[in-house]
Amino acid sequence: MREGHHPRHREVLEGFLNGELRDYGEAVEHRLRQLMKSNRPATMMEIEELKNMSYNMELRTTKGSFEGYIFAVKEGLQDVEAELRRMENVRNEPIYLHVKNTYNFRERMNGRGNMQEIQKQQLPTTMACNRGIYDTIKFRREVMREMFQIEQKKRIRGKGPDRGIIPAIHFPLNGGDVLEREPEEEMNKKPHFAVILEDERNVNPNMVREWRSSRYHPYVKRTVDKKIEWLTEDSAQVIYHHDKYLLYCEGVRLKNRVEKLGLSNVFVLREDSVEQIHKRSYHLALRALENYGAPQAWCEMRPFVLSATLPTELRHYSHKHFIYTPPTERLRISTDISWSRCENYTDFKIPMYSDRPYELWHNLILPRNICFDYIDNNIVDKVTEPELAKIVELASQEGNHIKCPCKPITPGGFANCFENSNCPCYKTNIMLRKLNSAENNKTVFNSFDPLEYNGDTPAYHNHGGFACSEICGCGGRCNNNALIIAQAKIFPTEIYRKSDLIGFRVRATSYIPAGTPVMEFIGELVRDRYVEGDALDYSMQLSDKMEDIKYLLALLAKEKVFPATFLKQLRQSYKEDVFLDCLHQGNKGRFLMHSCVANLEPVRIYQKSFSPAHAKMVMYSTKAIMPGEQLTLNYGSGYVGLDKVGCQCGAFSCKNGRHAGVFSKLSVHGVCFLADCFTAHQIESIREYEADREENNRKYGRFDVDLHRKDNIPNIESKPLVDRRRNNL
Numbered sequence: 043m044r045e046g047h048h049p050r051h052r053e054v055l056e057g058f059l060n061g062e063l064r065d066y067g068e069a070v071e072h073r074l075r076q077l078m079k080s081n082r083p084a085t086m087m088e089i090e091e092l093k094n095m096s097y098n099m100e101l102r103t104t105k106g107s108f109e110g111y112i113f114a115v116k117e118g119l120q121d122v123e124a125e126l127r128r129m130e131n132v133r134n135e136p137i138y139l140h141v142k143n144t145y146n147f148r149e150r151m152n153g154r155g156n157m158q159e160i161q162k163q164q165l166p167t168t169m170a171c172n173r174g175i176y177d178t179i180k181f182r183r184e185v186m187r188e189m190f191q192i193e194q195k196k197r198i199r200g201k202g203p204d205r206g207i208i209p210a211i212h213f214p215l216n217g218g219d220v221l222e223r224e225p226e227e228e229m230n231k232k233p234h235f236a237v238i239l240e241d242e243r244n245v246n247p248n249m250v251r252e253w254r255s256s257r258y259h260p261y262v263k264r265t266v267d268k269k270i271e272w273l274t275e276d277s278a279q280v281i282y283h284h285d286k287y288l289l290y291c292e293g294v295r296l297k298n299r300v301e302k303l304g305l306s307n308v309f310v311l312r313e314d315s316v317e318q319i320h321k322r323s324y325h326l327a328l329r330a331l332e333n334y335g336a337p338q339a340w341c342e343m344r345p346f347v348l349s350a351t352l353p354t355e356l357r358h359y360s361h362k363h364f365i366y367t368p369p370t371e372r373l374r375i376s377t378d379i380s381w382s383r384c385e386n387y388t389d390f391k392i393p394m395y396s397d398r399p400y401e402l403w404h405n406l407i408l409p410r411n412i413c414f415d416y417i418d419n420n421i422v423d424k425v426t427e428p429e430l431a432k433i434v435e436l437a438s439q440e441g442n443h444i445k446c447p448c449k450p451i452t453p454g455g456f457a458n459c460f461e462n463s464n465c466p467c468y469k470t471n472i473m474l475r476k477l478n479s480a481e482n483n484k485t486v487f488n489s490f491d492p493l494e495y496n497g498d499t500p501a502y503h504n505h506g507g508f509a510c511s512e513i514c515g516c517g518g519r520c521n522n523n524a525l526i527i528a529q530a531k532i533f534p535t536e537i538y539r540k541s542d543l544i545g546f547r548v549r550a551t552s553y554i555p556a557g558t559p560v561m562e563f564i565g566e567l568v569r570d571r572y573v574e575g576d577a578l579d580y581s582m583q584l585s586d587k588m589e590d591i592k593y594l595l596a597l598l599a600k601e602k603v604f605p606a607t608f609l610k611q612l613r614q615s616y617k618e619d620v621f622l623d624c625l626h627q628g629n630k631g632r633f634l635m636h637s638c639v640a641n642l643e644p645v646r647i648y649q650k651s652f653s654p655a656h657a658k659m660v661m662y663s664t665k666a667i668m669p670g671e672q673l674t675l676n677y678g679s680g681y682v683g684l685d686k687v688g689c690q691c692g693a694f695s696c697k698n699g700r701h702a703g704v705f706s707k708l709s710v711h712g713v714c715f716l717a718d719c720f721t722a723h724q725i726e727s728i729r730e731y732e733a734d735r736e737e738n739n740r741k742y743g744r745f746d747v748d749l750h751r752k753d754n755i756p757n758i759e760s761k762p763l764v765d766r767r768r769n770n771l
């Protein structure tokens with residue numbers, strides 16, 4: 043190869059000629075034809091010359107390989123669309139769009155602002171398909187249409203400084219290029235086609251920077267087939283220490299993370315008293331019995347009398363050990379299912395394992411539905427959910443949102459918004475207690491104290507909190523933000539499967555105290571009508587049109603929280619039930635299984651305003667969760683997805699379990715009996731955990747060693763048994 047030549051330049055030229063350069067006018071076309079005729083590869087200089095001629099065309103070469111090109115939309119979009127289709131056919135996969143500078147373009151079109159100002163702002167708008175693969179094409183068309191309309195209004199053919207404002211659609215040639223999306227920070231500044239709720243706020247400002255600079259992993263936005271291929275290629279058999287060392291390490295990891303986020307002075311892993319445990323057990327018992335559908339005979343909670351041993355009825359279902367010992371040899375499918383989203387955080391990774399007996403890396407079979415793109419914030423597709431997108435925009439106007447002016451006492455510290463009667467956010471938080479019909483409802487939604495339900499059994503419409511956010515004076519760093527711990531992702535977890543029957547699940551790999559906001563359930567906000575097919579198994583209801591209008595909106599109206607006009611619009615956003623769909627995009631919440639005695643309970647926490655798009659689904663622990671325990675949710679009695687195989691949760695009071703008959707005809711005292719069982723079970727497990735921790739501390743050193751020492755993060759795993767290199771991807 044001669045110097046200055048690129049092996050693929052000829053291909054590029056052909057591409058230009060056949061496709062995107064067609065509209066660049068005669069001069070460009072003529073030059074191109076000349077070059078083609080010369081029957082030799084074009085030089086870099088010639089390409090440069092062409093680039094200058096077609097002022098808005100950019101050929102990008104990175105590390106000697108042609109990665110993609112930019113179309114300038116000049117005459118019309120039909121050609122571009124035809125080219126898109128052609129490329130999709132050739133590559134047999136959808137092409138994702140990357141749209142730049144459309145905002146500036148639009149501003150200019152509307153004749154607003156002076157050009158220099160607009161140039162200075164340079165607010166690129168990046169758009170990527172939100173609804174996953176199946177809606178790509180639809181979404182793309184919408185974008186096309188919108189751009190075409192803009193283009194029709196006025197055509198700009200100027201040169202020089204104007205060139206930056208021509209809308210360009212970037213069609214990556216290889217999947218890897220997709221990772222060149224703008225950081226989401228940019229997307230949030232001026233969303234044009236897609237509305238992204240929330241910025242990537244985290245409690246540690248340093249982290250935000252790191253986070254934003256992180257790039258997408260090439261895995262993200264691949265087709266499902268490619269993803270399966272990728273995961274299969276990446277899988278490796280690994281050996282772990284066969285004692286509890288792994289769990290000890292996970293404990294250290296948790297501590298490190300708490301420390302790193304500056305939470306160690308405010309958040310403590312607290313253990314409940316026996317009375318508190320029993321109170322939670324009573325709620326668990328009520329909730330477990332809801333699975334039976336029929337009205338139960340309730341009884342007043344009675345005090346728990348600690349007996350020395352577990353009740354015999356409970357013995358058969360409680361494991362011999364509450365603390366799990368990880369298998370020595372495992373098939374690791376991924377070191378981190380959040381991919382490079384979190385690559386800078388060695389402490390925060392979500393590995394995925396297959397622990398099926400006899401499964402080895404060469405006979406690994408993965409189901410398609412494990413493929414998804416990891417996201418941190420709920421998203422709304424402006425095209426499919428215009429109402430929700432609109433209400434988010436409206437809520438950003440003064441008077442339509444709630445924020446506080448509070449400031450932290452010491453710089454970098456936490457503000458005391460909670461129990462500050464002047465804080466509007468705190469007052470709203472307390473106002474929500476009125477949703478609960480219980481007389482003495484004191485359910486506390488603050489940042490660091492364990493959540494305790496008082497009164498009613500938990501349900502969306504009668505329990506919820508309001509949290510400070512980044513628009514407040516405190517920036518959300520205060521004690522009135524129940525989302526802090528969940529969003530800090532301090533609890534290490536792993537995804538694993540043991541049998542085909544129930545697929546992949548989530549387990550905690552460290553201790554989680556009761557009443558803690560463990561994680562958020564993240565997904566795409568969609569209306570009821572879009573939840574179909576596989577999405578039925580991966581969606582969670584976020585708002586209920588009947589209940590929410592009856593309770594939540596009625597309360598907001600009564601308390602005159604918002605102006606009447608906004609309240610009316612708010613009501614519109616509750617016209618249909620809204621779900622969080624995490625089939626294509628979500629977080630680890632999509633792997634949560636159902637249990638008749640679930641250890642997580644979803645609670646809605648609102649921020650800024652009160653539309654479904656402002657609600658966060660936070661998973662609180664209903665009891666102390668032991669290291670290695672599976673994280674579960676109660677899917678509710680309406681969920682029919684378990685009917686095929688029957689519930690496999692294995693809980694004592696499971697509706698598919700041995701004792702189902704007993705629980706369906708439970709006497710008044712049965713609830714108390716069940717609560718007693720749960721309490722005894724928990725006391726035993728906490729006792730075992732403490733003994734285990736003591737033993738680990740003796741064996742491996744203190745748990746609370748100097749957290750800043752690098753060698754404090756032990757190397758928990760040995761090398762893969764088989765060295766496998768990625769090829770052909």
Ligand SMILES: C[S@@+](CC[C@H](N)C(=O)[O-])C[C@H]1O[C@@H](n2cnc3c(N)ncnc32)[C@H](O)[C@@H]1O
Nearest residue numbers: 544545546579580632633635636683689690691
């Ligand atoms: C949200 S997904 C959970 C993740 C899923 N196991 C996977 O591998 O992607 C829900 C599906 O998991 C299965 N599932 C969840 N809980 C179950 C249970 N207790 N018993 C049996 N299957 C369950 C059902 O097939 C259900 O439709």
